[in-house]
Amino acid sequence: WKGDSDATPNFRALGKLSPPVMRKIEPFGAQFLAYARRKRHGRTFSEDDRI
Amino acid sequence: MSDESNEVPATGSPEHYAIGIAFGNSYSSIAHISGEGKVEVIANEEGDRQIPSVLSYIEGEEYHGTQAKAQLVRNSKNTVAYFRDFIGKDYKSIDPTPCHASAHPIEVDGQICFSIRDTDSETENKVSVQEITARHLRRLKNSASDFVGKPVTAAVVAIPTDTSDEQKAALTKAAASIELEILQFMPEPIAALLAYDSRVPDSGADKNVLVADFGGHRSDVAVIASRGGMYSILATAHDYELGGAQLDQILIDHFAKEFEKKNKTDPRKNERSLAKLRLEAEAVKKALSQSTSATFSVESLADGVDFRSTINRSRYEILALKTFGRFTRLVEEVIKKADLDVLDIDEIILSGGASHTPKIAKNIEAIFPESTRVLAPATVTTALSPSELSARGAALQASLIQEFDKEDIDQSTHEMVTVTPHLTAAVGYQVSDQPADSFKVLIPAETALPARRSKVIDGLEGDVLIRICEGEREIKVTQSETMPKTNGTKDGDEDAEDDDDSDVDEDDEPEEIREKIWKPKQALAEFVFKGLPKKSKVEIMVNVDADSSVSFTARHVGGKGGVRGEIKAAEVAQNGSA
Numbered sequence: 001w002k003g004d005s006d007a008t009p010n011f012r013a014l015g016k017l018s019p020p021v022m023r024k025i026e027p028f029g030a031q032f033l034a035y036a037r038r039k040r041h042g043r044t045f046s047e048d049d050r051i
Numbered sequence: 052m053s054d055e056s057n058e059v060p061a062t063g064s065p066e067h068y069a070i071g072i073a074f075g076n077s078y079s080s081i082a083h084i085s086g087e088g089k090v091e092v093i094a095n096e097e098g099d100r101q102i103p104s105v106l107s108y109i110e111g112e113e114y115h116g117t118q119a120k121a122q123l124v125r126n127s128k129n130t131v132a133y134f135r136d137f138i139g140k141d142y143k144s145i146d147p148t149p150c151h152a153s154a155h156p157i158e159v160d161g162q163i164c165f166s167i168r169d170t171d172s173e174t175e176n177k178v179s180v181q182e183i184t185a186r187h188l189r190r191l192k193n194s195a196s197d198f199v200g201k202p203v204t205a206a207v208v209a210i211p212t213d214t215s216d217e218q219k220a221a222l223t224k225a226a227a228s229i230e231l232e233i234l235q236f237m238p239e240p241i242a243a244l245l246a247y248d249s250r251v252p253d254s255g256a257d258k259n260v261l262v263a264d265f266g267g268h269r270s271d272v273a274v275i276a277s278r279g280g281m282y283s284i285l286a287t288a289h290d291y292e293l294g295g296a297q298l299d300q301i302l303i304d305h306f307a308k309e310f311e312k313k314n315k316t317d318p319r320k321n322e323r324s325l326a327k328l329r330l331e332a333e334a335v336k337k338a339l340s341q342s343t344s345a346t347f348s349v350e351s352l353a354d355g356v357d358f359r360s361t362i363n364r365s366r367y368e369i370l371a372l373k374t375f376g377r378f379t380r381l382v383e384e385v386i387k388k389a390d391l392d393v394l395d396i397d398e399i400i401l402s403g404g405a406s407h408t409p410k411i412a413k414n415i416e417a418i419f420p421e422s423t424r425v426l427a428p429a430t431v432t433t434a435l436s437p438s439e440l441s442a443r444g445a446a447l448q449a450s451l452i453q454e455f456d457k458e459d460i461d462q463s464t465h466e467m468v469t470v471t472p473h474l475t476a477a478v479g480y481q482v483s484d485q486p487a488d489s490f491k492v493l494i495p496a497e498t499a500l501p502a503r504r505s506k507v508i509d510g511l512e513g514d515v516l517i518r519i520c521e522g523e524r525e526i527k528v529t530q531s532e533t534m535p536k537t538n539g540t541k542d543g544d545e546d547a548e549d550d551d552d553s554d555v556d557e558d559d560e561p562e563e564i565r566e567k568i569w570k571p572k573q574a575l576a577e578f579v580f581k582g583l584p585k586k587s588k589v590e591i592m593v594n595v596d597a598d599s600s601v602s603f604t605a606r607h608v609g610g611k612g613g614v615r616g617e618i619k620a621a622e623v624a625q626n627g628s629a
Contacts, residue, residue: 011578011603012577016618016620018476019475020500021472021473022471023471023499025283026282027235028241029245031255037463039468040462
C-alpha cells in the first residue's frame, strides 16, 4: 500500500464522486436560513463557525 | 403594499407581528409564538382552534367559522364553503362538487364568484372568491390580533405543495386588501415537519420523512429528505377525492339506511335532511376517533321524525375498510414515486383532520417496519394534534423571518439559493478487518451540497485501512421456511377479507423477510493508520463541496497529527427534479 505522494503518505485518492443532481431545498427553518446566509456571503462552514 | 412596508415603524413597537396561518378548504387555524417562546395555536372568539373555512350571511350580518357552518342547514344558499382551492384558478379547472350543499361557484367575467345575499337588501350580489378569501382572512387576522393584544400585520401561510404561482399571487392580493402581508408561502408537509423538528433540540439528524396530510376533501402526501435540518421534497402525490368527507359519507349512508328502514323515507333525498346528516356524521366520526362508541342523534331529521342511534368503532371500521385502504395506498404511491422502499422511510408524520382516525394510523404503521416512527395520536402518545401541525410550522417560520426585510426574504428564497446540487449516492466508509461488504453511511444520498459529516470509529487496533466510498442501498428479500404458493400474490390479501374460507390458505403464505443492506460501490479515497494501540478511536470527517470536490480528514483521537486529502470536482449533471 502506498500513499499518493511523499507529502501525503497515508492518503490515497481513488475515484470521483458520482455527478450530483440539482434539486430545490425548501427555504424554511433555522438551518436553511443559516445556509442561505453562508451562500449569499460566500462563506464556508468553518468561516461561519468562527463568526 | 410596498407603501406599507416602507413606512418607518413607530418607535418602540415592532413593525411586524407575524403569525402562522393554515388555510384549508374545510378548516383554517392560526398560531403564534407565545411570550415564553412556545408555539400556541390560537382559539377564536368561539373557542375553536379548528375554524371552519365557512362564511354565511343573514340579513347583512356576517357569520364565520362554526356559526357559519351551522347555517349550511337553514341558509345554505348564502353560505360559502370549500373555496380555498378555487382561488387564482380558471373556472373550467375547478371541481365544484364539495359546494353542492352550499353556495355554488359561478363564472362572472372569467372570475369565480358566488351569488349570495350578503347585504340587507333582497338582491343577490356576485362576490368573487378573492373577496370571500379576503373576508375569511380578515376574520382570522382579527381573531389573532384580539388574542395577542396587538395588531397582526404579517403571516406565513401554509398551502399544499401543488399550489400554482397564480394561486399564490391571488392569495397575496386578497391578503394585501386587508393589510396582511404574506411573508412566505410554506408547503404544508414542510410546516408539519418543522412543527415536530422544533420540539427536539437536535433536529439535524439525517432522515427520510413521509408526511401524509389527510384533509377534508383532499389528501396530499410527500416524501421529504431531511438532511442536517434542511428539507428537500423528493416526491408528492395527491388525491382530490379522498379525505374526511368520504368517511362522513360512509356514516351518512349507514345512518340514512337505518332511518329508511324504520321510517320509509330516505333522508338523503331532502336537501335539509342531508345537511343535518352531514353535520352529525362528521361529529360522530370525530367522536369515534376519541372513544369506541358514539351516538348519532338529529332532531327532526326528515318528516319531523327525530332520529337517534349509536355506532361503535369496530362497526365503523368495517364499513370504512375500503376507504381506509385508499389512504394507505396513497402512502405507498408516493414512496414508489420517490423511487424508495418502505424500509427507506425513517419517520411518518400524519397531519390533517382525518389523521385522528386510529385505524388509518394503524394501517399505515402496519406497512412499515417496526423501526419506522409513525407520529399520530393513535400510535405515539407524545404526538402533536394532526390538525394543528400546519399552523404550528407556519408560526415557527413566521417568527424566524418576521424581523427580516422583504428583500432579504426574497433574496434568500430565490432559486439561485434554493436550487443546489444534491448527492446522488450515499457516502460512507469501510474499515479493514471487517467483512468486505460492510459499509456504514456517513452522508446519505439526497443531501444538499455543501455538506460536512464526521464520525468517530472506535475499537480499532494495529494497522488500519479506512476506505471512503459511495454505497448503494439494496433490498434483500429472503423467504421464510414455508414453500411459496402459486397464488400467494399481493392481491390475495384483499380477497381474504371478503372470503373467510380462503383465510386459512393465505396464512400459509410464506413470509418474506425484507431488509435493507448497503453495498459499497465506488471507492473515493483511503487512509492508513499504522500501529494503533488497542481500543483506538479515529475520527473521520468528510466535507463535500458544492462543486463536488471532497476533502477528507482523519485523526487518531488522543494521538498526534492527522491525515488530510482531497479529490477534485467531477462534472455536474443538470437533470434534477424535485
